[in-house]
Amino acid sequence: EAGVAQSPRYKIIEKRQSVAFWCNPISGHATLYWYQQILGQGPKLLIQFQNNGVVDDSQLPKDRFSAERLKGVDSTLKIQPAKLEDSAVYLCASSLELATGEQYFGPGTRLTVT
Amino acid sequence: GEDVEQSLFLSVREGDSSVINCTYTDSSSTYLYWYKQEPGAGLQLLTYIFSNMDMKQDQRLTVLLNKKDKHLSLRIADTQTGDSAIYFCARDSGGYQKVTFGTGTKLQVIP
Numbered sequence: 652e653a654g655v656a657q658s659p660r661y662k663i664i665e666k667r668q669s670v671a672f673w674c675n676p677i678s679g680h681a682t683l684y685w686y687q688q689i690l691g692q693g694p695k696l697l698i699q700f701q702n703n704g705v706v707d708d709s710q711l712p713k714d715r716f717s718a719e720r721l722k723g724v725d726s727t728l729k730i731q732p733a734k735l736e737d738s739a740v741y742l743c744a745s746s747l748e749l750a751t752g753e754q755y756f757g758p759g760t761r762l763t764v765t
Numbered sequence: 766g767e768d769v770e771q772s773l774f775l776s777v778r779e780g781d782s783s784v785i786n787c788t789y790t791d792s793s794s795t796y797l798y799w800y801k802q803e804p805g806a807g808l809q810l811l812t813y814i815f816s817n818m819d820m821k822q823d824q825r826l827t828v829l830l831n832k833k834d835k836h837l838s839l840r841i842a843d844t845q846t847g848d849s850a851i852y853f854c855a856r857d858s859g860g861y862q863k864v865t866f867g868t869g870t871k872l873q874v875i876p
Contacts, residue, residue, distance in 0.1 A: 655807070693769070693853050693866035694808065707863060742807055752798045752857050752864040756807030 653677065655757035657743050663763045669731040672760045676724070676745030682706075683720055684754060685728050686742040694742055700726065701749050733764045769854060769867035776873045783841040785870045787854035792835060794856040798864070799828065799839045802851045811839075811852075841872075849874045 656675040664670050676683050682701050686694035697716065698708040702723035711718070715734070720726040730737055740761050744754040769789045777783045789797075794816050800808040814821045814828045814837075821828045827840040837854050854867045 691869075693855075693868050695866075696863060699863070744807070752796055752813060752855055753810055754808075754864065756809070758805070758807050 655743055655745055655755055657741075657757035657760055659760055660758065661761050661763075663765065664733055666735055666764050667732040669729065670733055670762060671727050671729045672741050672743075672762075674726045674728070674743030674757060676726070676743070677755055680745035680747050680755070681723070682746045682749050682751075683726050684744040684746075685718055685726070686744065688740045688742055688759070690739070697728070706749065730762075733762075735764050738762055738764045768865050769856060771852075771854060771867040771870045773868070774871050774873070776875060777844050778875050779844060779846055781844055783839075783844045783848070783872055783874075785839045785841075785852050785854075785872065787837040787839075787867050789835050789837070789854075789856055789867075791856070791858060792832065793858060796857050797828075797830060797837050798855040799826075799837075800853040800855060800866070802853065802869070804850075808853060844872075844874050846874045846876055848872060 658673050684699050685697045688694045697711045698718045699706040700720040703720045718728045740759040742759045744756045746754045771787050796813050798813040799811045801811050802808045812823050812826050825842045829838045851869045851871050853869045855864050857864050
């Protein structure tokens with residue numbers, strides 16, 4: 652079974668630039684999550700989708716972050732414009748069901764904002 | 766303070782047992798989880814325990830849950846160098862069960 656795929660693995664941008672991350676979850680997984688993991692901290696949930704609908708985006712900085720999951724499969728997370736404090740690893744995860752912590756994580760995208 | 770807290774660092778010798786501890790503030794969880802993160806990788810679910818249980822054993826892993834003290838621990842028997850990683854405890858919060866992760870404990874195994 653293929654795991655959660657993410658790209659790119661690394662990205663370096665200057666502040667005020669835009670960036671987009673892509674995630675392909677495990678086939679058949681209805682729920683998709685985007686987390687932000689700042690160095691030395693645990694992952695923080697940014698947004699959670701159930702199929703193509705948003706379940707929770709309460710911690711998504713909506714003035715600069717956006718995410719979509721068209722057709723309920725792949726997802727993209729965008730930051731526009733980026734700030735220095737956005738430097739982090741962005742993790743995508745998926746799960747079979749909504750109500751579970753049995754999540755499968757991708758390798759993450761390490762973003763550096765200079 | 767943080768909702769889920771862990772000590773930052775643990776160092777053990779190869780072959781010894783490791784015990785990683787976690788405390789949490791909200792007692793509404795249904796399940797509590799342990800994840801492992803190796804360098805440059807995403808998180809990997811190791812094991813989980815239902816909140817009505819006190820203990821769960823899975824090969825070299827033993828999870829202990831003290832609900833009264835809101836304390837969760839992960840014991841790794843016969844720790845190997847391949848166990849070196851960051852370990853996160855996590856809990857769900859009822860309802861649609863959003864998962865909250867702890868701050869992570871870096872386990873260093875000395876050969």
